[in-house]
Amino acid sequence: MHACRLISRTLIALALAQLSWAAGVRAQVTHTIIAASGTAAPAGGNFFGFINIASNTRGDVAFDALLGGPSTSGVFVRQHSTTSAIALGGDPDPSAGNFGFVGAPSISSNGDVIFDTDDAILRSDGRSVVPLMQNGDAAPGGGSLILAGSHVANAQESIAYGAIVTDAVRTQGIFRNDGGHTVAIADDTTAAPTGGTFLFFGAPVIDQHGRVAFFAGTTGPADFGIYRGDGATTTAIFAANQSAPGGGTFVDFSDPLINKRGQVLAQAILDGPSAAGLFLGDGSDAIAIALSGAAAPAGGSYGIFSGPLSLNDRGESAFAVFLTGGASRSGIFRGDGTTTTTIALQGTAAPGTTGTFDTFRDMKLGKDGTVAFIGTLTLGVGGVDFSNNIGIWVGTSDTDLQLLARSGEIIGGKTVTRPQTLGPLEINQSPILWLGRFSGNSTALVSSDLD
Numbered sequence: 318m319h320a321c322r323l324i325s326r327t328l329i330a331l332a333l334a335q336l337s338w339a340a341g342v343r344a345q346v347t348h349t350i351i352a353a354s355g356t357a358a359p360a361g362g363n364f365f366g367f368i369n370i371a372s373n374t375r376g377d378v379a380f381d382a383l384l385g386g387p388s389t390s391g392v393f394v395r396q397h398s399t400t401s402a403i404a405l406g407g408d409p410d411p412s413a414g415n416f417g418f419v420g421a422p423s424i425s426s427n428g429d430v431i432f433d434t435d436d437a438i439l440r441s442d443g444r445s446v447v448p449l450m451q452n453g454d455a456a457p458g459g460g461s462l463i464l465a466g467s468h469v470a471n472a473q474e475s476i477a478y479g480a481i482v483t484d485a486v487r488t489q490g491i492f493r494n495d496g497g498h499t500v501a502i503a504d505d506t507t508a509a510p511t512g513g514t515f516l517f518f519g520a521p522v523i524d525q526h527g528r529v530a531f532f533a534g535t536t537g538p539a540d541f542g543i544y545r546g547d548g549a550t551t552t553a554i555f556a557a558n559q560s561a562p563g564g565g566t567f568v569d570f571s572d573p574l575i576n577k578r579g580q581v582l583a584q585a586i587l588d589g590p591s592a593a594g595l596f597l598g599d600g601s602d603a604i605a606i607a608l609s610g611a612a613a614p615a616g617g618s619y620g621i622f623s624g625p626l627s628l629n630d631r632g633e634s635a636f637a638v639f640l641t642g643g644a645s646r647s648g649i650f651r652g653d654g655t656t657t658t659t660i661a662l663q664g665t666a667a668p669g670t671t672g673t674f675d676t677f678r679d680m681k682l683g684k685d686g687t688v689a690f691i692g693t694l695t696l697g698v699g700g701v702d703f704s705n706n707i708g709i710w711v712g713t714s715d716t717d718l719q720l721l722a723r724s725g726e727i728i729g730g731k732t733v734t735r736p737q738t739l740g741p742l743e744i745n746q747s748p749i750l751w752l753g754r755f756s757g758n759s760t761a762l763v764s765s766d767l768d
Contacts (some may be wrong), residue, residue, distance in 0.1 A: 344669070344719045345768040349748075350729040351378060351395050353761035359393065360402035362386050367762055370740035370750050371424045373472065378740075378750060379403070379422040379430045380762055388415055392422045392432045394443065403430045403441045426472040438468045438476060440496065449476055449494045457501040460485025462492065469523050477502065477523040491521050491531050493548060500548035502529045510544065510553040513537025519572045530554065530575040532583070543573050543583045545600060552600035554581045562596065563605040565589015574628040582606070582628040593622060595636055597654060604654035606634045614650065615659045615715075617643020624649070627682035635660065635682040637690075649677055649690055651713075659715045660688045667692065668710065669720025671699030675706075683742035686713050689721070689749050691736050709736050711749055711767070721749055721765050728763060731755040 354364050365383040372378045378395040389407030393400055403422070408415040417435040424430050431440045437451040454462045463481040470476045475495040482488055482504065490504030501507075507515050512535070519532030530545045539556035546552070554573070561567050571584040580599050587593060595606040609619050617640040624637025635651045640663075649660040661667075667674050672694035680690040689711040694701045705725035712718035724733050733753055737760075740750025748766040755761055 346721055347766045347768055348722065348728045349764040349766075351750075351762040351764055352380065352382065352393070352400060353729065353755075354759045358382065358384055358388075358391060358402070359400055360388070360391065360405055362388055366760055367752055369421055370738075370752065370762060371422050372741055372743055372750060373424045373426050373428065374743050374747075375426070375428070376743075376747065377424055377428045378762075378764070379424040379432075381420040381422050381432070387413070390418050390420060392419045392430060394422075394424065394428070394430050396428060401443055403443060404432060404434075404439070404446065406434065421467040423468070423470040425470070425474045429474060431468065431470045431474065431476060433464075433467050436464065438464065438478065438494075440474060447496065449496055450478065450480075450492075450499070454499065456480070456482045456485060456487070456490075457492070457499055458485070458487070458504075460487065462499075465489070466520060469521060471523050471525050471527070473525060473527075475523060475527050477521040477529045479518055479521060489518065490515075491518050491529060491546075493523065493527060493529055495527065502546040502548055503531070503533065503544065503551055507551070509533070509535040509537055509539070509542070510551055511535060511537050511539035511542055511556045511559075513539075522573060522575045524575045524579055525577040526579070528575065528579050530573045530581045532570055532572050541569050543570050543581060543598075545575070545579065545581055554598040554600055555583060555585060555596060555603065561585065561587055561589065561594065561605070562603050563591060563594065563608050563611075565591060571626065574626050576628050576630045576632065578630060578632070580628070580632055582626060582634055584622055584626060595622065595626075595634055595652075597628075597632060597634065606652045606654050607636060607638065607650070607657070609638075613638075613640055613643065613648065613659075614657050615643070615645065615648065615662055617641055617645065623647070624677065624680050627680060629682050629684050629686065631684070631686065633682065633686055635680060635688045637677045637680055647677060649680060649688065651682070651686060651688055658713070660712065661690065661692065661710065661715055661718060664695075665715070667694055667708070667720070668712075668718045670694060670701070670708070670723070672701040672706070673698050679737075679739045681739045681742045683747075687711060687742060688713070689739055689742055691739065691751075707735050709739070709749065709751060709765070719767060721767065722751070722753070722763070728753075728755070729761065731757065731759060731761075 542556035620639040678691040708723035
């Protein structure tokens with residue numbers, strides 16, 4: 318009799334679980350508004366809009382914002398639930414001591430914020446500001462530097478950036494600064510490892526050891542390539558006209574990503590059986606993470622890669638791709654060149670809702686393999702309409718995805734109309750940072766934590 322009651326209770330529990338899933342029951346989430354448009358900014362005026370989000374492993378968050386006077390831009394940091402101004406820009410009053418414009422913040426492991434102005438890259442601990450690069454600084458080997466684009470920084474506060482060089486034979490290059498001195502990683506007089514000299518450069522990325530990876534064109538036989546340099550040596554990671562893992566030859570490349578192990582990821586156009594692919598290399602070995610035309614783990618074949626690049630320190634990449642020949646038109650996957658895991662598929666049930674996935678937008682990959690993404694739901698399925706068809710999901714595979722936030726729900730007293738972009742993922746179980754649009758045409762930076 319006891320065994321029968323136990324079996325009955327088990328069956329009832331399973332049935333309730335199935336009903337809960339079908340009804341779209343979701344995990345408990347705690348949302349914290351970090352900053353919202355229309356609210357007072359710490360150093361005066363109101364927040365008007367937000368652009369970039371950065372974070373470190375201890376949970377500090379840096380962001381930049383457009384402001385509604387007297388300053389017009391600002392860089393801020395949130396630490397221990399307190400938001401402080403790091404730098405302000407645009408106040409026409411000379412006595413205010415503002416920069417012309419400030420933005421593009423990054424944050425180090427100890428909470429220092431590095432940011433761009435209209436003519437410099439600066440570092441601040443909230444009390445003092447230290448210039449890391451200013452227009453007119455002496456270039457290594459002669460000439461002067463003029464900043465060209467935003468910086469990238471590692472957790473140890475070394476930065477890499479592209480610059481124009483004036484009054485010298487060289488005219489442009491990639492440089493690194495650690496707060497003490499500037500090092501040339503490569504310039505347009507440097508010999509390329511693949512032959513010839515460098516001709517032009519894409520945006521650099523930097524790892525925790527100060528190694529800098531970058532896309533470049535050359536005058537040599539490899540028209541385009543992905544390279545990694547440390548200021549002393551330069552290594553070719555991938556190069557045009559060279560054989561690609563999986564067959565064919567490389568033709569052209571995206572800007573790369575780099576992890577702390579010095580592994581470099583890039584998307585490449587190919588001449589061969591596959592038209593494109595995602596590749597990971599370290600200068601000695603290279604592997605294909607995914608190739609167009611190859612079989613996808615959930616059926617069909619990979620087509621055009623559509624999402625932003627992502628790479629973690631385990632050598633994994635999460636990627637969005639259109640699919641052909643299967644039940645789904647597109648999907649998100651995570652792979653390391655050996656194993657590929659399905660994260661989400663178009664047309665399948667979207668956890669936490671009664672709808673199905675339709676398209677995928679922004680995506681971020683965590684150090685532990687967790688993937689967060691913004692997805693849209695199919696209109697007309699499961700009660701989905703334009704008021705509730707966009708959400709944020711997080712998980713390590715399609716078996717443990719959880720809904721984090723969805724348009725139509727109320728956060729901080731306002732209705733979410735559209736999650737827009739995701740901030741970086743750091744460590745396991747850390748909050749998800751995102752920028753969303755809310756009712757009344759307002760915007761807010763939100764930190765969401767799965768309980």
